Amino acid sequence: MLKKILMCFTLLLALSCAATVSAKSAELTGIDAFDLDNDTVRIEISYKGGKLDTSNVAVESNGDILFVDLDNTSLGRVSRVAGTKIQSGARDFIDKIIANKTQERHTRIQIHLRSEIDGNVSFMIEPANRSEKKSARIVVDVKKSFAQDTWGNFNGDGRIIVLDPGHGGSDSGAVGPTGVREKDVSLAVSLKAQQLLNESGYQVVMTRTTDIDVAAPGVPDSTELQARVDKAPPNADIFISVHCNAFSNSRANGVETYFAPGAVKGSRLALLLNEELERLGELNNRGVKAARFYVMTHSKCPASLIELGFITNPREEQLLADNDYQQKLAQAITNAVNRYFNQGGFD
Numbered sequence: 001m002l003k004k005i006l007m008c009f010t011l012l013l014a015l016s017c018a019a020t021v022s023a024k025s026a027e028l029t030g031i032d033a034f035d036l037d038n039d040t041v042r043i044e045i046s047y048k049g050g051k052l053d054t055s056n057v058a059v060e061s062n063g064d065i066l067f068v069d070l071d072n073t074s075l076g077r078v079s080r081v082a083g084t085k086i087q088s089g090a091r092d093f094i095d096k097i098i099a100n101k102t103q104e105r106h107t108r109i110q111i112h113l114r115s116e117i118d119g120n121v122s123f124m125i126e127p128a129n130r131s132e133k134k135s136a137r138i139v140v141d142v143k144k145s146f147a148q149d150t151w152g153n154f155n156g157d158g159r160i161i162v163l164d165p166g167h168g169g170s171d172s173g174a175v176g177p178t179g180v181r182e183k184d185v186s187l188a189v190s191l192k193a194q195q196l197l198n199e200s201g202y203q204v205v206m207t208r209t210t211d212i213d214v215a216a217p218g219v220p221d222s223t224e225l226q227a228r229v230d231k232a233p234p235n236a237d238i239f240i241s242v243h244c245n246a247f248s249n250s251r252a253n254g255v256e257t258y259f260a261p262g263a264v265k266g267s268r269l270a271l272l273l274n275e276e277l278e279r280l281g282e283l284n285n286r287g288v289k290a291a292r293f294y295v296m297t298h299s300k301c302p303a304s305l306i307e308l309g310f311i312t313n314p315r316e317e318q319l320l321a322d323n324d325y326q327q328k329l330a331q332a333i334t335n336a337v338n339r340y341f342n343q344g345g346f347d
């Protein structure tokens, strides 16, 4: 399925189409992709002649391809890959850019990325700037840190946090009395935490960003879990696996966090995660515990596994499925990470 990132405003589009039927279409004059900073690749699509506004632009991502659809435009000098410049830094991130005419006065720019992105794309229209010798252009910014498998290209100081949303794909994890699935809760909370951590200047590597088996469906647990451990780059700073608890007795409740026996840094991480989750004030605290969970004992960096609450408990199931509570859980994880690295104003 195509994921709509930014939708055209239908009404505006209709109005502008009506108003500009006889207006001259804009002619594309060049496409330039470059690193804006460590985290962002910028793609500038220059044009001249006609006028464009945001209602002429739609950006969608489909896995590792970003589509920029432009109406009221013609290809001009930009024919297919000609007229396109991908500067050296951006080459690590962008494979190729292809421009096509899709119909009369409509063009589509395909930006083929080297890995999947997860929706953090924005665009704006910049007018011509004579002093900078820039023509009018459509500026598309893509956040690299939302891409998978690009950690090798990071050269910033940002610490690398691995988030592992438990279960996924063929494995639902535990399922609550009304059908809430652990794999969905763990993913939703992890994606929210990814966003908050990114905003705090961390690089985040996700073991999964969609509802998939990380290794493959039906493989032994150790293969699946090793595939998650292997997602961590060699220079990862910490690994956090996100789960929900389950028990046959639906009254079982509360939050708990784990570390591998003997892991000093892992136990500190687990303690801080536990404190921040307890601070939300909703759930009973079952404490910080040592256990030989695969992802913790095999992780090369300090690791913790957290149980956000009991999905088998009707009250906690509702909380875990609640968008606002998921956001609070993500904030708790982020606070714990900040404290672990003595950042963000904590002691």
Ligand SMILES: [Zn+2]
Pocket (backbone or CB within 6 Å): 166, 167, 173, 174, 182, 243, 244
């Ligand atoms: Zn689990």
